[in-house]
Amino acid sequence: MKRFLLLLRSIRRTQGEGPESERTSGERRVMTDGGTSEKRSTFQRWLDSDIVQSAPFWLPPFLLMGFFVYAAIGWNFLLSLTEYSGFGDPDYSNLGLQNYWAMLDDPGMWAATRNTFVLLVGFTVVCLIVGLLLALLLDREIRFSRSFRTIYLLPFALSFIVTAQFWRWMYNVNNGIINQFIGVFGLGPYSWLGSPKLVLGAVIFALVWQFSGYTMIIYLAALRSIPNDQYEAARADGASTVRMYWRVIIPQLRPAMVSATVTLVLFALKAFDFLYATFDGYRPRRGADILATKMVRESFGRSEWAYGSSIALMLFVLSLGVITPYLYNQYKRGNL
Amino acid sequence: MLKGAGAAGLAGLAGCTGGGGSDTLEVLHGWTGGDGADAADALFSAFEDEHSDIDFNENPIGGGGNENLDQTVANRLQGGNPPSSFAGWPGANLEQYGDAVGDIESEVWDEAGLKEAHVQEAVELCEYNDGFSAVPLGSHRLNDLFYNVGVLEDAGVDPESIDSADALIDALDAVESETDATPFAFSLAPWCILQTWAQTMLGEHGYEAYTNFIDGNGDEAAVRDTFEKLEQILGYINSDAASVDFTEVNQDIMSGDAAFIHQGNWAAGAYLSPDRDLTYGEDWDAIRYPGTEDYYTLHIDSFIYPSDNPTPEDTATWLQFVGSEEAQVAFNQYKGSIPTLTDVSTDEFNPYLTDTIDDFDNAAEKPPTLAHGLAVDTSTQADLEDVLNNNFADPYDVDGATSGFMDSV
Structure with a gap:
């Protein structure tokens, strides 16, 4: 990109060479160090600056993003300060933080926040562990490793609407395959999606099933980029397989883990579609309500637009809390 | 924010698909499958038979137990692009719409003499803001305990x-x-x-x-x-x-x-x-x-009249029709509900609905459903x-x- 811009500028320079050199030749004068200088107007220098030259590339997406994403977020924040609900137009003349205070008094809000965090941490950690184990397994060059890779990745390719319906059937109390299976060992039947104690765990399990293949691929790519010498050196030093992975290989997977974590956490924050499909609406069973479902329910179910906006902003702040350290870290490493 | 974007998107979409725009009577409802779809077909073809001069566009929006319909209606009323009429519950349900629904007392209720024709409870439930904003189409009974x-x-x-x-x-x-x-x-x-x-x-x-x-x-x-x-x-x-x-x-x-x-x-x-x-x-x-x-x-399905109506006259014709015996018999026999009219022939209804109509006429009280x-x-x-x-x-x-x-x- 940068090289292309330089090329573009040099072409413009050569095109303008003829007349420009004639025009400026009279102004050319001797500097104290013996060189010559070109006197150019500030405007021309501004026109020639990197930022203006590259404007055709960054300006349209900047404006589009600015308007559709950041202005919308700003508007959302403004809405959250009003008392906008029902039909009609929001009244912007009387702004205040009342919706944010109301959140503190809303037990449903606390429950949704708690569930969001449990989902976030549980889902991310289990996904990272399962993905790592799968990746290490496939990295051992076992037979049919390519087929296994495809099999593990397949759930990730399916739509949530499809997988949610699968899991609804599999979790059915009477004839679901999960209860049939544990029934063989004399357990259950459990109401996986019905019991407030089990439902969040059941949702996390289903999501881990779907996303661990993705984590696996990220890890696997990182594993493949580690030179074989390191395996051999570790072996030559007499390290066991477990020790070799623990001491030599896994520490090198940190960047892969960080990027997988960010993706997983951001997904978990808005795992709305899976819950919507599982519970056939935006009112999940008690114990599985998260901020995203509560936000949609408050806005579109009750027309409490301002309150819904303030929940949306909470979600946004949480997402920022995850993504900012990551971006800063990347910036410090010079990856941005 | 979401809502604003949704309303803008829908307004744009409706602008494209509306065709004739303000001239066409546009009716939104949620009956897209099973007996609901059959009933809606019967209702609209009966309307076509009776008012062949009116261009209309029925727009079924299914899914989510009317969640999608309600949301579309909300977005369009909010975005200043109301349909001519939409299906919904009357009664306290109307309160959410504020001034977005209008008054049709003289144009529909008085003109067609619906106040005398319908049971008192249905009439009262369609009253809103010192006028009338809805016309009942039919009623389901809520207190049935079915058994094998x-x-x-x-x-x-x-x-x-x-x-x-x-x-x-x-x-x-x-x-x-x-x-x-x-x-x-x-x-x-x-x-x-x-x-x-x-x-x-x-x-x-x-x-x-x-x-x-x-x-x-x-x-x-x-x-x-x-x-x-x-x-x-x-x-x-x-x-x-x-x-x-x-x-x-x-x-x-x-x-x-x-x-x-x-x-x-x-x-x-x-x-x-x-x-x-x-x-x-x-x-x-x-x-x-x-x-x-x-x-x-008492449960009631009705058609509601948005204020700032794109087709006020045709909508009044439509709503008078909704309150008529032709419409209610055509619709309810397929929907499995009964007319809210007081004196209606049961010829077209199956034995179960005939019994229901009989109970409707003889009930001591008709309490409104809470759900x-x-x-x-x-x-x-x-x-x-x-x-x-x-x-x-x-x-x-x-x-x-x-x-x-x-x-x-």
């Missing part, structure tokens, strides 16, 4: 003797001990719990206690007692009640795997389907929910459903649910 005749015979239960919650609990107990069938087929969806709670309240404590509760003067002891009775009844439900919807459990009534189900009488549509060889009175039957024998719990927009506004109804979802959807917390209900209304 064979299962009850096996259990030795006489349905006609069930006249109280305690009698129902005894009957459920008999079914459980005498047969393999589920005594009480149920879905723990919050709106289902709410409608059964309302019938239990009505049956155990009567019309006055029920309307007092709706008006916000509920008797805490009555509310608590209703929850206690309901908890006992829900002890006899299917084990997968938390994860199925009512259409799934309704299958068990037809197959003989369940004895009773309480639903609005839309549930009967499945029993009457020609694909099923089931006979009313022989294979399946219905009694009133115990204790509500003298009542007809379908007539009794309380949208936000209160959502509060009640939240309370049930959090406190009374297995496990059952009578104290929490009682205080939640008392605080919500």
